[in-house]
Structures are given as C-alpha cells and as structure tokens.
Amino acid sequence: MIGKHDWKAILAAALLSVVLSAGSAGQAFRITPVRPMAELRAEARKATPPVEPGPFATARLVELTRADSSIHLDIRYATSQNFLGEAVYEQARAFLVVPSAEALIRVSGKLHRKGYGLLVYDAYRPWYVTKIFWEAVPADKREFVADPAQGSNHNRGCAVDLTLYERKTGAAVAMPSGYDEMTPRAYSDYAGASTEEKEHRAILREAMESEGFVPMANEWWHYDYKDCRKYAILNVPFERFRDPLQADGGVTMPKVLKHVAPEYSKEAREKHIEGTLILSLVVDADGVPGDIRVRRGLGCGLDEEAIQAVKQWRFEPGKKDGKPVAVSVQIELHFHSM
Ligand SMILES: [Zn+2]
Secondary structure: OOOOHHHHHHHOOOOOOOOOOOOOOOOOOOOOOOOOHHHHHHHHHHHHOOOOOOOOOOOOOEHHHHOOOOOEEEHHHHHOOOOOOOOOOOOOOEEEEEEEHHHHHHHHHHHOOOOOEEEEOOOOOOHHHHHHHHHOOOOHHHOOOOOOOOOOOOOOOOOOEEEEEOOOOOOEEEOOOOOOOOOOOHHOOOOOHHHHHHHHHHHHHHHHOOOOOEOOOOOOEEEEEHHHHHOHHHHHHOOHHOOEEEOOEEEEEOOOEEEOOOOHHHHHHHHHOOOEEEEEEOOOOOEEEEEEEEEEEOOOOEEEEEEHHOOOOOEEEEEEEEEOEEEEEEEEEEEOOO
C-alpha cells in the first residue's frame, strides 16, 4: 500500500530518470545537411526498411540505464549537439538486445574496478534515423554512416557508441576525437593522439573485446556485439517503448516544456571542466521548479550557473490520476568542453 506521501519518495528513488542534455562549451562536429532536415525526416519516416531473408532471433530490447544505473547517457541525437545540429530522437534513451546488453553490463562491472564507468552516446537506432543520416551527409562523408539499404547493427539493437567516464568525477575522459567527428582522428588506430587519449581508448577497447564486442576501424566509439546478423532491422521509435517517465504508483513524471542552457562559466572554460552535474528539485502542480539543490556538483561556478538556468525551466507537471501534482525529480546536466 502506498501512503499519501510515499510516492514522492519512490519518485525520488527512481533516480536519474529525467535525463536531459544541456549546456555546452562549444560546437559538436557538424556537417551541413545536403537537403533540409524536415524534408529528410518526413521522407525517412515514410520509407520502408530493406527486406532481409529470415529467420531472425527474437529481439528483446533492454533499456541500459534501467539494467545498470552506473551506465550514464549522453544521447547526442536527442539534442542539437550532434553532427546534424538538430535532434533526431524524441527521447534520450538507450536500448540493446538481451545478450549484448548483458555483455555490456559485465564490461561496466570490469571498468568499475579501474575507476571508470560507461557513457553511452547511442545504442539501438530505429532504421529511419539511419536513413536520415545517409541522405543528409555529403557523399565524401558516407564512410562514417551506415547505408540504409544494408541497415546498421545499431538498427538491430546490437551496436553501441560509447566512451568512458571517471567514476570519481563523473566527467567523460579525454579521447583522440570528439564523438561523430568525421576525420581520421576518429580511426581506432589513429596514432597522433596524446598518450593519455590513446590509453583511454585502449582501456575501453580491452574491456569491450573481453566481453565479445568487436571494434570498428574508423570509429573508436563504435562496437558491434557478435552475431548481429541474427537480429532483424527494427524501425520502432523510442516513444513506443514503455516510457520510463511513467513512474510507479500511477504518477507520471513532469516533462520539460522549456529549457534554458546554463552558461559555461569562464573559470570552467579555462579549466576545461567537463562532466555531469546532478540537481534535485520539486516541480510543482503548475510546472514551476523549486527547492533546487545540487546533488553532484562540478564546481568552478557551474553549479550556480546550472541553478540559475533550471530556475527558468518550465514543465508539464507530473500527474496522479490525471490531476497535476508536485513531483520531485533529478536532472542531469552534461557539460562538454569541445
Ligand atoms: Zn555507431
């Protein structure tokens, strides 16, 4: 039996279920889409994935953060911080099919002992998104995107793009290139990186390979799990999977209507501070945030900047039995220094 006040505690315990990306020191690697994005999106949603001969293994997709809460997300395709400069996912979520998800959780455990965690950029990707990427990039950059006629292992829920974060600080480690950077620095054998960057790349690779993941030659962040061709290409958008924002006890989590990105403080910029800042707050029945507290700070002025920004956010309030109610939530803000 859930008491009158207990559901709030349950929601608060459903830690990190609101994951938003905001605040950036600079620009992600960008291409200029060859045609307008709205046109590409509409076309891709109408297109049909290639027909492949089966039979296929049953694909049970697991939401990674639910299976292992130490796995952090930085789903760039749900934000404008990606190579297209526009969000292509409606939700920041990451899924893999069962055997690969289990293997990734083992990788995560192995890395903990070395002081690292996994930061996932992308995992299962509905086929229409692969189609958008292919149609958007100029011909000379197509080696970095999958051909929709073949489908990508991401479409099969069998590939993951990821990096490491430091458990102590929550900050992403230095790697030889940014995510989705379409240059030779992205190659997994690129030798021009710093010793530290190469070391991080090697730690990730060793842990991933030890559990059956196969690296990709031209993207250090991309790994395929074995036997991906067993799984069919899927075209199910994230919104069709049970919404994690639908909390237990019949209370829905608030949704962000308006978000203001925090400023990147001068001091943090100079020191190249990166990482995940966590705030807790209460979203009242009018969708206004209050009682904003820093749960995990990054210092260097970023905590204050984050509070100032989140004060200006507005939400669609959480609801219980269809009525707006105050709900406590946690928000992750990812700061990147690029
Ligand atoms: Zn990938």
